[in-house]
Amino acid sequence: xxxxxxxxxxxxxxxxxxxxxxxxxGRTLFGVVLPYxxxxxxxxxxxxxxxxxxxxxxxxxxxxxAGQANSLPWIKQNKLDCPSTTSGVIGRxxxxxxxxxxxxxxxxxxxxxxxxxxYGSSKxxxxxxxxxxxxxxxxxxxHLRLFTDPVPGFVHILEFADGFMxxxxxxxxxxxxxxxxxxxxxxxxxxxxxxxxxxxxxxDYFPLLLILGIGITGVLMRYVVRVDVISIxxxxxxxxxxxxxxxxxxxxxxxxxxxxITVLLxxxxxxxxxxxxxxxxxxTRNLANNSRMVRHVNPWNDPSIKPHSYAGYEDEFREFMVDxxxxxxxxxxxxxxxxxxxxxxxxxxxx
Amino acid sequence: xxxxxxxxxxxxVAKDPSLMTGAIPTQDWMDVPAxxxxxxxxxxGKKDIVEYLDKNLPGKLFGEPREWxxxxxxxxxxxxxxxxxxxxxxxxxxKFRSFKVFMDCCVRCGACADKCHFFLxxxxxxxxxxxxxxxxxxxxxxxFTKAGKILGRLAGSREMTFGxxxxxxxxxxQCTECRRCSVFCPYGIDTAEITMMARELLHLVGVNTNxxxxxxxxxxxxxxxxxLQPHTFAQNAxxxxxxxxxxxxxxxxxxxxxRKGAEVLFIIPSADVFAEPGIYTFMGYLLLFDHxxxxxxxxxxxxxxxxxxxxxxxxxxxxxxxxxxxxAKRLGVKWILGGECGHMWRVIHQYMDTMNGPADFLEVPKxxxxxxxxxxxxxxxxxxxxxxxxxxxxxxxxxxxxxxxDHRIVTxxxxxxxxxxxxxxxxxxxxxxxxxxxxHEMPENTIREQTFCCGSGTGLNTxxxxxxxxxxxxxxxxxxxxxxxxxxxxxxxxxxxxxxxxLTALMEYWNPGVEVCGVSELVGNALVMDGEKxxxxxxxxxxxxxxxx
Numbered sequence: 001x002x003x004x005x006x007x008x009x010x011x012x013x014x015x016x017x018x019x020x021x022x023x024x025x026g027r028t029l030f031g032v033v034l035p036y037x038x039x040x041x042x043x044x045x046x047x048x049x050x051x052x053x054x055x056x057x058x059x060x061x062x063x064x065x066a067g068q069a070n071s072l073p074w075i076k077q078n079k080l081d082c083p084s085t086t087s088g089v090i091g092r093x094x095x096x097x098x099x100x101x102x103x104x105x106x107x108x109x110x111x112x113x114x115x116x117x118x119y120g121s122s123k124x125x126x127x128x129x130x131x132x133x134x135x136x137x138x139x140x141x142x143h144l145r146l147f148t149d150p151v152p153g154f155v156h157i158l159e160f161a162d163g164f165m166x167x168x169x170x171x172x173x174x175x176x177x178x179x180x181x182x183x184x185x186x187x188x189x190x191x192x193x194x195x196x197x198x199x200x201x202x203x204d205y206f207p208l209l210l211i212l213g214i215g216i217t218g219v220l221m222r223y224v225v226r227v228d229v230i231s232i233x234x235x236x237x238x239x240x241x242x243x244x245x246x247x248x249x250x251x252x253x254x255x256x257x258x259x260x261i262t263v264l265l266x267x268x269x270x271x272x273x274x275x276x277x278x279x280x281x282x283x284t285r286n287l288a289n290n291s292r293m294v295r296h297v298n299p300w301n302d303p304s305i306k307p308h309s310y311a312g313y314e315d316e317f318r319e320f321m322v323d324x325x326x327x328x329x330x331x332x333x334x335x336x337x338x339x340x341x342x343x344x345x346x347x348x349x350x351x
Numbered sequence: 352x353x354x355x356x357x358x359x360x361x362x363x364v365a366k367d368p369s370l371m372t373g374a375i376p377t378q379d380w381m382d383v384p385a386x387x388x389x390x391x392x393x394x395x396g397k398k399d400i401v402e403y404l405d406k407n408l409p410g411k412l413f414g415e416p417r418e419w420x421x422x423x424x425x426x427x428x429x430x431x432x433x434x435x436x437x438x439x440x441x442x443x444x445x446k447f448r449s450f451k452v453f454m455d456c457c458v459r460c461g462a463c464a465d466k467c468h469f470f471l472x473x474x475x476x477x478x479x480x481x482x483x484x485x486x487x488x489x490x491x492x493x494x495f496t497k498a499g500k501i502l503g504r505l506a507g508s509r510e511m512t513f514g515x516x517x518x519x520x521x522x523x524x525q526c527t528e529c530r531r532c533s534v535f536c537p538y539g540i541d542t543a544e545i546t547m548m549a550r551e552l553l554h555l556v557g558v559n560t561n562x563x564x565x566x567x568x569x570x571x572x573x574x575x576x577x578x579l580q581p582h583t584f585a586q587n588a589x590x591x592x593x594x595x596x597x598x599x600x601x602x603x604x605x606x607x608x609x610r611k612g613a614e615v616l617f618i619i620p621s622a623d624v625f626a627e628p629g630i631y632t633f634m635g636y637l638l639l640f641d642h643x644x645x646x647x648x649x650x651x652x653x654x655x656x657x658x659x660x661x662x663x664x665x666x667x668x669x670x671x672x673x674x675x676x677x678x679a680k681r682l683g684v685k686w687i688l689g690g691e692c693g694h695m696w697r698v699i700h701q702y703m704d705t706m707n708g709p710a711d712f713l714e715v716p717k718x719x720x721x722x723x724x725x726x727x728x729x730x731x732x733x734x735x736x737x738x739x740x741x742x743x744x745x746x747x748x749x750x751x752x753x754x755x756x757d758h759r760i761v762t763x764x765x766x767x768x769x770x771x772x773x774x775x776x777x778x779x780x781x782x783x784x785x786x787x788x789x790x791h792e793m794p795e796n797t798i799r800e801q802t803f804c805c806g807s808g809t810g811l812n813t814x815x816x817x818x819x820x821x822x823x824x825x826x827x828x829x830x831x832x833x834x835x836x837x838x839x840x841x842x843x844x845x846x847x848x849x850x851x852x853x854l855t856a857l858m859e860y861w862n863p864g865v866e867v868c869g870v871s872e873l874v875g876n877a878l879v880m881d882g883e884k885x886x887x888x889x890x891x892x893x894x895x896x897x898x899x900x
Binding site: 005049053057058059060061064065068071072078081082084096100102103106108109111115117119129194197199202203270271274278279282285290291293296297300304305306309313314316320324327 | 361364365366370371372373375376380407408409444445446447448449451452453455456457458459460461462464465466471474476479481482485496497498502504505506507530533534535536537538539540541544571572573574580581582585586608609610611651652665666669670671672673674677678681699700701702704705706708709723725726727728729730731733738741742745770771772773774775776777778781794796797799800825826829830
């Protein structure tokens with residue numbers, strides 16, 4: 001149901017682009033105006049979100065320690081999973097951002113009769129997650145050939161490496177296959193695993209299907225449907241240089257591809273896709289575990305919150321303390337004839 | 352003991368339809384209401400307790416003190432309770448980056464789903480950390496995000512209602528803030544942080560549990576969570592000297608209370624003074640300090656290391672914790688040594704210096720016996736007993752007879768907080784391996800940073816939710832059972848007072864024949880004291896190996 005909602009929206013967007021590009025002025029709208037807008041929204045709101053996170057205080061030093069801490073000199077510290085220095089934190093973050101280290105630790109639990117719990121290694125999510133992100137990155141970088149003139153050297157190298165098997169004409173890029181395969185895996189995983197399906201929102205299916213739509217239209221344009229690459233490159237180049245020109249020879253499928261990308265850019269800063277920025281700012285990962293060694297300052301620490309005072313404590317229990325031989329600060333006053341009941345608690349003025 | 356018999360529970364956890372056993376829920380989680388019935392909730396805070404706490408903290412952190420019942424349809428909430436919650440969320444979003452980032456960047460990949468002990472034991476979808484967080488996130492989206500406001504349920508947002516509040520009360524009290532899920536999350540989302548925020552919000556409208564608030568208010572007034580007055584606390588500790596004498600033939604005279612000028616202030620979870628099996632851990636501490644001639648004192652004013660405030664809100668946590676430094680300053684000690692307690696150490700390690708420091712009136716801790724300077728505690732000035740003991744052993748300062756623990760086949764439970772909020776993994780193991788001959792690790796997915804909670808932390812160790820606790824503790828118990836069956840393990844050691852209480856109940860239920868102890872009890876058994884009599888029993892008067900009958 002939720003996946004159908006998301007699918008419906010993506011199909012509607014595709015249709016909108018296809019029809020929209022066919023009406024007068026539509027080509028400029030879908031080829032120039034909306035992409036510009038989408039890109040602007042992406043940049044502005046992405047930065048705004050990250051700034052918003054970065055500006056909010058980190059009151060406490062709360063790394064998740066996932067290994068032995070810095071302790072006695074003869075105890076071996078796990079410097080990556082429990083860093084106590086900035087360089088250790090950088091190492092932890094690099095592994096997290098580039099290799100998804102935490103996800104690599106994933107396990108799968110099962111309960112059997114007995115009862116008996118069993119835990120197995122489970123690396124598929126890590127593997128396909130990694131494949132998806134890296135193939136996506138490669139594809140985005142490869143697209144720079146459309147936006148640049150002359151094309152930078154690394155793009156040529158990337159294209160060559162990506163097509164090294166020299167299969168087909170035009171040459172088949174491995175990342176295209178990996179990209180669509182990994183996306184399909186992530187989608188099927190969401191649909192088929194009962195607990196993942198249960199936690200999934202339309203907002204989880206939507207980006208998957210949207211990106212799948214971008215991938216499929218892209219692959220179709222490269223390998224199946226003939227498109228006017230020269231004109232597309234002219235448009236892309238024009239978008240960068242500020243002189244975009246939409247040639248009449250650009251076909252409808254391109255506008256679908258382009259519009260889905262526009263939607264992705266626009267949707268990005270307002271969605272879970274912001275994990276791209278959030279991963280850098282997670283206080284359980286990017287802080288050193290050194291809070292007993294170096295004082296961490298909380299900007300909003302409230303100095304007016306004081307412990308129940310010792311004096312107040314002794315006042316309440318002084319006689320018992322003296323009777324029990326416990327040292328006191330103030331000797332008790334001579335006992336009046338009737339014993340006073342101990343005070344019942346504190347007053348607001350105390351704190 | 353739990354309401355459900357263990358035979359029945361064993362079948363239920365593995366067979367009853369749940370998300371753990373492969374049954375697929377038919378209703379969307381947003382449409383499944385939380386239903387309270389006896390056994391699945393903790394009793395609410397008593398009116399006078401809430402009044403007392405309210406009086407002692409600024410603002411209106413604990414809502415309106417009142418009598419209310421969880422199963423009633425009317426929780427007697429303030430009229431503007433929704434506004435209070437939303438405003439409370441806003442305030443906290445502005446104060447905690449963790450809260451903000453964790454609300455925004457979850458992708459629901461599900462890596463955390465089967466990492467939670469409560470999910471593994473109940474199969475309840477809302478015990479998957481991701482859904483637990485979504486309970487709060489859905490409201491966050493509705494109030495604070497554009498996508499949530501425009502797209503509504505498509506973006507996973509929903510309005511704050513009484514039903515949602517009930518859900519929060521149910522599921523944020525089925526999380527023990529153990530942080531196991533946060534080890535596996537690719538963005539380090541820590542459900543402990545989310546639970547802390549949710550509980551703070553619940554407190555704002557007076558939705559609370561007595562098992563947390565009463566110990567917290569006792570700790571504030573009397574120094575310890577049971578409300579023992581100073582003389583009673585001291586007497587309890589002194590009784591244990593008699594027990595030590597019976598076991599060792601030695602009358603220790605090194606124990607003192609509130610003594611000014613001592614070198615070290617020793618702070619323990621107070622349960623070690625009055626509850627089994629913590630008292631044996633306490634006897635271990637005292638023997639150790641006497642053995643090395645440590646100049647130390649225990650405070651009756653700061654007689655609770657545990658911090659029940661940390662299960663409520665930041666303010667109460669700070670207030671209760673403040674006693675440690677205040678007392679260290681008053682007594683003029685050089686540094687502080689801390690006993691075996693889990694969440695006490697989370698607070699000391701990650702919060703204390705920030706909240707109540709700088710402790711510039713103390714010195715960088717230096718062991719008077721070995722000369723070791725504890726650089727890792729250079730600022731907070733507080734050292735963990737396992738660090739301290741490990742250092743003593745490494746420098747050969749202890750006379751130990753390992754064979755006196757030969758009647759124990761030991762395993763070690765990493766308590767959540769020292770493991771995942773501190774990184775204290777090797778120190779207790781080093782100590783155990785030097786005082787015991789028989790030691791076996793539980794399976795690797797259940798120890799160290801992957802350790803499983805006892806199932807009753809964060810103030811859930813109350814009698815009214817026994818079934819739930821036995822379910823939540825199942826993953827831990829199951830791992831113990833594995834080494835019990837394989838190696839005959841009969842002693843589950845740990846460095847946490849809540850563990851000592853709760854694992855004991857858990858073992859009685861799932862693994863009869865396995866006892867629970869603090870690491871320092873094992874140390875106390877093995878210590879060869881000057882002038883002691885020949886020992887034929889351990890600290891709990893149990894016969895040593897070869898001394899039976």
